[in-house]
Amino acid sequence: MIAANLLSSSFTRMRRNPKRSITSGPQTLAGTSIVPSADSKDVDLDEEHMSDSESGSEYGSRQTTSDKPPAKRAKTTSITAGILLDDHGQTNKATSKRKANLSLLPTMPLDVLFEIFSNLSPWDIIALARTTKVFRETLISKNAATVWKAARANAGTPEGPPWLLEPSWAALLYGNVCQCCGAKNIQKLDFMILGRACTNCRKKHLVVKKKFESLFPELDRGILDLVPYTNVGGWAHGHASNSEFYWDTDVTKMDRSLNTLNHNIHRRVHGAKGALDAFRVEQLDKRNYLLENCRAWARWLSEVQFARAEERSAKQNIRMEQIKERLKGMGYLEQDLRFLYMDENAKGKAVVTDKVWSRLIIIFEPKATQARDDRLEYAMKNARRKRCAVIQTRYTVYKRTTHPFQWKHLPPLALVTLLDGFADLIGADDSVMFTTNAVEGLFEVFDTTLIQRSEELRQRLILAMQSASSSNNVGGMVSQAVPDTLQGGGSPASLVLDLATAVFRCGATTSASSSTHFGYLFGQDEVASHHCGRESLDDLWFFANFSCTGKSGARQQILSRPHVERPSRAVRAVEKILRLVALNPASATVADLDKKVGSFDVANSLRFGCVGCAMFKESGQFYRYGYNWRALVAHIDSCGSHNADINLFVLDSNQANEIKAFDIRDAQAEWTSKIWACSHCSEHADNLQTRDTVKVHLIHHHAVSDPRQDLDYVLLRGYTPYQKHKAKFRVLGPSQAASSKKNILTTMPGHAAVNSHSQAIPPAQFRFSSSSNNNKPNMYCLKCSQSSSRKFILQGVISHLRDKHQVQSPQFAIDYKPIN
Structure with a gap:
């Protein structure tokens, strides 16, 4: 029993490394000399190198030999044999170390070892046989047959084919490698051919019966009657069929066996004919035996595999519960430990001892902590969601107390x-009681909070104007646009922020272009109603990776919006537009400019063009881009190829109508957006509607038969768009312009008419403003080198192009351009 206990404790180490030698001593069993019998040399228990004979693929009779087995000798070796003592009768250190490593196991008598091995399972014996060569030779010998039979009986393993050795039958049942290529973890075993093969090998070696003639044209079809077959093909994924599949090497081996027997007949060997008949009968019996027992064997194997899975699952569950109990003892809850079911370190079968836990806690504790933090954060997210809902309801009540025209100045709920x-x-956190009284207290001083934020914004705008003024030359165009009130005079500074030159650009939005319309703001009213940023309540409060509580940098950055600056190029563009329409840049407000150019009067509104923009051709028609005054400011400031002092011109009525058509289309596109509200009530305080819906509301609830914008209903966009789409107008092409001869007048008063013989002189749509007379050189030749600084008058540059460059019909903005 002592030896049995020592042996059982070694099986765990054997299974972890079955090829490792369990002894460092001599590779023979003490007191005995075992020579493997002839039957044993066909048995190979090496898991990665199983021969065909071990799986029974040859289906031949067991080999016999005429050699006599060695004479048996008495086993006189005791369990204490081989222990070395020193001169004083004490065990030396080397022997103690060998004893601790179970090196005395090979020195035990065979009858004792066999008695111990008989209590093991077949898989344990296979693992033991793979440890050392001496154990292998001993366990595959005829003397060990009783050990294998007893182990098979202990495990309830069915009896195998009579022609197959016990070790081979055990290796076939309990192995998991492909017997052809050595691929591991092959669970499917085909009892009809007594083989375990991977899918690739089955596809490669299995031959369907109907293709036998094409693959083996030199063989007789009758040979298949002697070869076992299976009904599961290589491409069937384990599903049976009515076809017969043969292993190709079984067919060739059977052919060699028959050829040998037939050759003996041809040589007239005595009894050769009877040997052939006996061989055929034997092979037929083997095949029938496999067909009769394969179902029972497969059913037993399925039950065993299911039992193994149940046992493995039970051990894993025990290990899982042990890990949970230890983590719960550290303060974690059951919902914090769900990650264990996806962690491979928790799916083992070993018992969680203190030593094992010292390794696992390093892996599991950070994950459990993260799961607990996520759980607490999720609970806090739900609490914050409910608190935001209460504030949202109270904020809607507050909005109903204000006029709808003021709603565009109110900050969004997220802010x-x-x-x-x-x-x-x-x-x-949860320790702080959240009450509606606390919310009411905040809204009692909400007006004061908004006034304070408005004053802070006004101061930032004034500072931006001062910074822009100081960055330019004193007395220059921008400095002149800033009135004395801002430069130290005595007028109210709030009036300065209403000037048309009070143009700002929001740094939190994309730089404006002709297709972007959110970047530029004109006057403090547009700035106050501009709420940049798209953060929602989910972004601010419900996402675990973002928190705006406290004085975090992200929160302060959002509260300090809008981040405005005053671009000098935009200011200079506004000044040019004001002068072009005869308004004073130092005193004209945004409302004055809107009224002058008629931005909201479609019949009389003005549109503008830019000299720097060249014509282009689409579908056979030439076009140029046109702008309303806001879009023109954005275009000049954002277009890097344009000089800030580039000349502008006013379009004629036909060209302006084409541009206004684009503006009207943009305005109509907003009619279907829910950004409208009734100005007679607070019905739409928390539910903005489309323009038509609001008009229907006015007709039915307020008896307004002809609702008008900004009187009966209001657009709560928060800003005035300057142009959503690139607007274009038609112009004459080069050939058409060359055939028309007109007198061109500049747009500024005091300019004389300039006679032209062709379209070489700028047409009306290319007019530009200038404070000089016609005798001052103000033209560049575009055909000359870029380094040339020669200047011309209008007639001079035309003559120059004709004489110097042979351009008979010079084109404005193509062959020559004005000095910016």
């Missing part, structure tokens, strides 16, 4: 939740 007091209330 309100970040204000002082609101952010602390929403982000407080």
Whole structure:
């Protein structure tokens, strides 16, 4: 029993490394000399190198030999044999170390070892046989047959084919490698051919019966009657069929066996004919035996595999519960430990001892901590969601107390939740009681909070104008556009922010271009109603990776919006437009400019063109781009190829109508957006509607038969768009312009008419403003080298092009251009 206990404790190490030698001593069993019998040399228990004979693929009779087995000798070796003592009768250190490593196991008597091995399972014996060569030779010998039979009986393993050795039958049942290529973890075993093969090998070696003649044209079809077959092909994925599949090497081996027997007959060997008949009968019996027992064997194997899976699952569950109990003892909850079911380190079968736990806690504790933090954060997200809902309801009540024209100046709900007091209330932990009285207290001083934010914004705008003024030359165009009130005079500074030259660009939006319309703001009213940023309540409060509580940098950055600057190029563009329409840049407001150019009067509104923009051709028609005054400012400031002092011109009525058609289309596109509200009531305080819906509301609820914008209903866009799409107008092409001869007048008063013999002189759509007379050189030749600084008058540059460059019909903006 002592030896049995020592042996059982070694099986765990054997299974972890079955090829490792368990002894460092001599490779023979003490007191005995075992020579493997002839039957044993066909048995190979090496898991990665199983021969065909071990799987029974040859289906031949067991080999016999005429050699006599060695004479048996008495086993006189005791369990204490081989222990070395020193001169004083004490065990030396080397022997103690060998004893601790179970090196005395090979020195035990065979009858004792066999008695111990008989209590093991077949898989344990296979693992033991793979440890050392001496154990292998001993366990595959005839003397060990009783050990294998006893182990098979202990495990309830069915009896194998009579022609197959016990070790081979055990290796076939309990192995998991492909017997052809050595691929591991092959669970399917085909009892009809007594083989375990991977899918690739089955596809390669299995031959369907109907293709036998094409693959083996030299063989007789009758040979298949002697070869076992299976009904599961290589491409069937384990599904049976009515076809017969033969292993190709079984067919060739059977052919060799028959050829040998037939050759003996041809040589007239005595009894050769009877040997052939006996061989055929034997092979037929083997095949029938396999067909009769394969179903029972497969059913047993399926039950065993299911039992193994159940046992493995039970051990894994025990290990999982042990890990959970240890983590729960550290303060974690069951919902914090769900990650264990996806962690491979928790799916083992070993018992979680203190030593094992010292390794696992390093892996599991950070994950459990993260799961607990996520759980607490999720609970806080739900709490913050409910608190935001209460604030949203109260904010709607507050909006109903204000006029709809003021709603565009009110901050969005997401921004309100970040204000002082609101952010602390929403982000407080569970220990802080959240009450509606606290919310009411914040809204009692909400007017004061908004006034304070408005004053802070006004100061930032004034500072931006001062910074822009100081960055330019004193007395220059921008400096002149800033009135004395801002430069130290005594007029109210708030009037300065209403000037048309009070143009700002929001740094939180994309730089404006002719197709982008959110970047530029004109006057403090547009700035106050501009709420940049697209953060929602989910972005601010419900995402675990982002928190705006406290004084975080992200929260302060959002609260400090809009981040405006005053671009000098845009200011200079506004000044040019004001002078072009005869308004004073130092005193004209945004409302004055809108009224002058008629931005909201489609019949009389003005549109503008830019000299720097060349014509282009689409579908056989030539076009140029046109702008309303806001779009023109954005175009000049954002177009890097244009000089800030580039000349502008006013379009004629026909060209302006083409541009206004684009503006009208942009305006109509907003009619279907829910950004409209009734100005007679607070019905749409929390539910903005489309323009038509609001007009229907006015007719039915307020008896307004002809609702008018900005009187009966209001657009709560928050800003005035300057152009959403690139607007274009038609112009004459080069050939058409060359055939028309007109007198061209500049747009500025005091300019004389310039006679032209062709379209070489700029047409009306290319007029530009200038403060000089016609005798001053103000033209460049575009055909000359870029380094040339020669200047011309209009008639001079035309003559120059004809004489110097042989351009008979010079084109404006193509062959020559004005000095910017």
